Amino acid sequence: MDQPRASTANRYWRWFANHLASGLAVLATILVIVPLVAIFIDLVYKGASSLNVNFFTKIPAPVGETGGGMANSIVGSAVLLGLASLLGIPVGIAAGIYLSEYGRGTKLSNVVRFTADVLNGVPSIVMGIAIYALLVAPMKGFSALAGGAVLGIMMVPTVARTTEEMMLMVPHSIREAALGLGVPAWRAVVSIALRTALPGVITGCMLAFARVAGETAPLLFTAFGNQFWSMSLTQPISALPLQIYVYALSPYDEWHRLAWAGSLVLIALIVISVSLVRYVTTRGVLKGAN
């Protein structure tokens, strides 16, 4: 029986469709990559041209004057991030240790992991409201503590997930060797497994750190912002992204300049952490990983 031959029109149409689709895919990529790279370059350019020593050492100058900086915002961010890390990193690492060492495969750890992922998708401004209600309202004022708290709880799910991933990469034979020596279980986890996974765990913390460093929304009504030097934990405190937001919406060119410079600092932090994480996970710098 003769096989029906595909008509030539049909063949041409398929050839055309194939090339059209390929072309569209390439076009989409160009349409996406080019502007995104342009944004990046634009940010770097505008930011670099505004960065100078004053930026890092001076507080904002009075309106109309040049020469001010964002020193208080940088210090403020450092304080907030320090508080956040104090809360988020230990709790996050411990949660990650639970997921990989004690709860592996259990239903509970699956639910915890899922919840952590879902929590990562909750808008940060909602977390800001919750901490406002919990800390700011009773204390009758905005504070660095509240800002640190909200950033801290934002770090927990991220740090937990990256810690778990890194700990899972430690070969089981290493843990067995420790247990076989009569080392207590907790010591085997901390001094052997965690120590082996440490480079990866640290870079995971860096990633979480960089992510919350750029958060603005939750700080709007917890840390609130401050035009002057302040390191008090119970007073409002400035933060780099907060200040960028205020300056961006202001009518003064001088403050716009500072906003671009501040953005560049944030981006530099992001680039360093993302690159580090990539290096550790893809190059297998994790010693002992096969």
Added chain:
Amino acid sequence: MGVGIEVNNLNAWYGANHTLQDITLHVPSNEATALIGPSGCGKSTFVRCLNRMHETNPIAKVTGEVKVGGMDIYHETSAVEVRRRIGMVFQRPNPFPTMSIYDNVASGLRLNGYRNRRVLNEVVERSLKSAALWDEVKDDLKKKSGASLSGGQQQRLCIARALAVDPEVLLMDEPASALDPVSTAKIEDLIFQLKVQYTIVIVTHNMQQAARVAERTGFFLNGKLIEFDSTHKIFTNPSDKRTEDYITGRFG
């Protein structure tokens, strides 16, 4: 000095899988005892029951009695304490990758809180000498990481690490199967020396190896202990037909 091991009616499960059935035997002290059998016969599981490593798997279960030096290791003491007296060397060398050679050998003591520097130095040197590794690494003890050695050296490092805690029994689960013949010969020589001070149980796939190093040999098949006797008898005149079939290569 080493101690003897008495096993009575040992049964082990992995989940629903009845891996070991009614094992009863007596491992004499200061001798090397070899355990042979085809893949999956349960010999590795058996050895892991002797230092309670079997139970690190959450679906594992054990019943029966194991007495080491007269002490019931399942009912009279905790798993961690058992493992401090019964050392283990695994099939694939597993030195701690973030630690130097010195730290690896000292780890069993350090991680249990031992601090005395002078004694640690002595123990490390002695253990490395017992493991026939001292001459090769004595200049790089703290500089080289445990993972930077060759396969045979790594396994001897693991033996030194196990010896550093001064156990009474040393369990070896196919210690040379991942190594080249020269390293294998070195390790077999080691076993000869170690017999003087420790009781050794060695699981091996290699019947010639069992014949070379062990005084007694046990043959496992499908989770049961088929025959346990002097090595010479097992290999020249076994009592059970299944043993004879395995020895002559009819299966496994």
Added chain:
Amino acid sequence: MILRIQEPREPRPADDEPIGGIVPVVVSPEASSVRNFLINKGSPEGADSFFSTLMLLCALSIFAIVALIAVELVIHSRLTLSKFGLKFFFGSAWDPVNDNFGALPFVYGTLVSSMVALVIAVPLAVGVAVFLTEMCPKVLRGIFSFLTELLAAIPSVVYGLWAIYVLVPLLRNYVDPLLIRALGWTGLFVKPDFGIGMFAAGVILAIMILPIISSLTREVMSAVPHTQREAVLALGATRWEMIRMGVLRNARIGIVGSIILGLGRALGETMAVAMVIGSSPTISKSLLAPAATMASVIANEFAEAADDTYRSALIEIGLALFLVTIVVNIFARLLVWAVTRGAPARVT
């Protein structure tokens, strides 16, 4: 003789010289001190259970965080919850002065800005994913995925800054006039146009959710086994047909999942949107008119909200945002998980 074996080796005669450099082990006082130390160490069961309990508590803290947020949001919005009930989300008058609160403009703003973002981002993201997974030379793939990761990590406020001073003038001077001329008849693009507004917010949102949708889509597409591709090719398909039938068809559930995840991100985006949407609690047909979203109104008005009812209204909006994003996220992750059969990669 059943087996030709070597006789078991005799232990070699004792020498003065150690054989092969092996020093026979002699029991010394130090050795037994070590053994005694270890025997007296005792059982670590107390420390072990303390440690494991501590780890468990920290893992449970994740539940505690979610519960904390939910509880605080509900408690502090009860004023308007009881006063307006569900009509809160259908009223279109947002009048803090007279204590009259209707959140419809913000619901509308959130939905429309997200829709605009999806319409722009999804075709582009899927196109990029197809290119990178099926057509791109391996060398470039690493660079592109690195770029994508970087772009996903840029803070919202930085996107907002760029949007105000680069994107909005671009839209106002070049893009919007075109849209008004070409599509003005639909009523969606009419003057007056200041550059800021719903459309600008949609565009910057699209740029922000593109990396997520594209990288998740790539992951889902890579999870399709090669045998599927080969089977289609063996039937004589062109490359596009192979992609369409062998990959996209199998991955479509996961792709839908990544789109919904992108939607979830767009719904909650705050800063960049707040900076370019115009902050006007109104509903207009034109996409070029200023508007506001649920997240943007909270960002703009919360710090100045003087009285309890006003704050309660804003917190109630926050509660709605919380519930909606959780539901959307759960749904999306279940879809992606169903296809990749494992925990999806961390999505920043």
